[in-house]
Amino acid sequence: MRASIYTRSALAKAIMYFILVVFLVFFLFPIIWLLVSSLKTHYQTLIIPPKLLFSPSLEAYKKIITGGMLKSFKNSILIAVIDIILALVLSITAAYSLARFKSKFNENIGFWFLSLRMAPAFGVIVPIYIVIRNLRLLDTTFAVNVAHLLINLPFAIWLLKGYFEELPLEIEESALIDGANRLQTLVRVVLPTSMPMVISVAILTFMFSWNEFLFAFVLTSNRGVTVPVLVASLAGTMTFDWPLMCAVSIGAMVPAFVFVFLVQRYIVRGLTLGAIK
Amino acid sequence: MKEQYKLLLPSLTITASIVAFPTIFLLYVSLHQWVLFVQEVKFIWLGNYGSVITSRDFLQSIRVTAIFVTSSTVLSLFFGLVLALILNENLKGKGVFRALFTLPAIIPPVVAGFAWKFLLNREVGFVGGYIFPLLGYKGSILGNPRLALLSVIMVDVWSRMPLMFLILLAGLQAIQPDVYEAAEIDGANYWKALWHITLPAIRSAIIIALIIRFIDAFNLFETIFVMTSGGPGIATQTFPLFGWKIGFQYFNLGEAAALAVIMLLVTIFISQLLIRRMRQ
Secondary structure (H helix, E strand, O other): OOOOOOOOOOOHHHHHHHHHHHHHHHHHHHHHHHHHHOOHHHHOOOOOOOOOOOOOOOOOHHHHHHOOOHHHHHHHHHHHHHHHHHHHHHHHHHHHHHHHHOOOOHHHHHHHHHHHHOHHHHHHHHHHHHHHHOOOOOOOOOHHHHHHHHHHHHHHHHHHHHHHHHHOOOOHHHHHHHHOOHHHHHHHHHHHOOOHHHHHHHHHHHHHHHHHHHHHHHOOOOOOOOHHHHHHHHHHOOOOOHHHHHHHHHHHHHHHHHHHHHHHHHEEEEEEEEOOO | OOOHHHHHHHHHHHHHHHHHHHHHHHHHOOEEEEEEEOOOOOEEOOHHHHHHHHHHHHHHHHHHHHHHHHHHHHHHHHHHHHHHHOOOOOOHHHHHHHHHHHHHHOEEHHHHHHHHHHHHOOOOHHHHHHHHHHHHHOOOOOHHHHHHHHHHHHHHHHHHHHHHHHHHHHHHOOOOOHHHHHHHHHHOOOHHHHHHHHHOOOHHHHHHHHHHHHHHHHOHHHHHHHHHOOOOOOOOHHHHHHHHHHHHHOOOOHHHHHHHHHHHHHHHHHHHHHHHHHHH
């Protein structure tokens, strides 16, 4: 153990485990409760005190399909995938250029990047909404994509720029001397060594896009609706179909589960990146 | 030289326009009388700013936002630090705890809001319909102004504390063990070492976490929107909820833009203050 030189008494350890377990319950209970409730029938969710033993039913999940709600999952996936591709292509080239070719303009652009991150979302949506409305593109996945790219792109560039700046120049220079141009150097030399970082940025981009609510909510109403908008609109209706709402919520959480169990390394890296830089 | 611009131009032009545009257009809208479905757009100097600041909701929003942002920031930072300190110890199973504690941070905020709204519900919720009545409170939790504000604070802590924990843990893991040697020789106990060595060593991580958390809590919209929509009445109406109401319920985009600009200025001002402290 690096940062601790003291050996802990059994009591201290017991107290620490106790605190950990309390927080574990606090963190996990709502998630487990959603999962359990999504497997109940509507009638079973109404019983108080709640029954712990019941025969699980997949009715709620079937309703997602029969109720035509898969559409919003498709929209969300489509938006996130396009967002990742565009954000990566644009941010990698832009960040590399900014990192390698210094100028006054480069330094100033950093401020704009951060100002977008610091602006309240309802403020950023005002100009976007006006433009999208005038272009008659409301209620399309394209509109949501543009909005998400707007937030993701500056952040991705900012992260990648910092990373590229710290890469040693020697390898690139030898590639350049061998006659490769900048783009070739970027693709063949810089990118392969930057994969972990690129993956972290991709995951961060995906998470933002998949979780984002306000832009999608304002810009879409029916055809272009995403999963978070679906969750919010179900939660806001007066026909309280609790199992269905829980099932949709569980569906919305699937990427979170996948990330935590499969690519946790990248996610922790991605989440703390913006902070440590 | 020529070649570098070939690589630079396409992505940079797109990025620059995409990034600069909303901020500039936001300022522009904030200086105009701009109401959706009303054709005429009129330049009115700082008129929108005046009407936002003098509106009745503004003072209440300041109060709610101040309470919300302060308590949520302090609580998530404090508990995040406690968890980071514990999981920096040599404990069995810490990897599993770390992984599971990350979960709330990557769940959609809308889902976090719904999950708790469901738990706190008076009719069917496990907490609001079962635990609270057992303890003697039978009213509606989110229908009570005070409890509603406490609830949205708690949910924000639930969903954002994990990020604080991760940032602070990364800071703790960067401490070199030899800084503790002197303390060991002096026979300083854990709490003294914590106060005099550990906390100063992660000072910049704490301030960064504080900046991120402040910006995040100040701009938080989703969870409050799903849980209470700012209600009951305007008891949980923080600035973003207030701005949302002006812009997308009253369709007064000009005033909403003005409020957004005010918030942006406050954010920049406070983050600058914190960044200065960090550099000291």
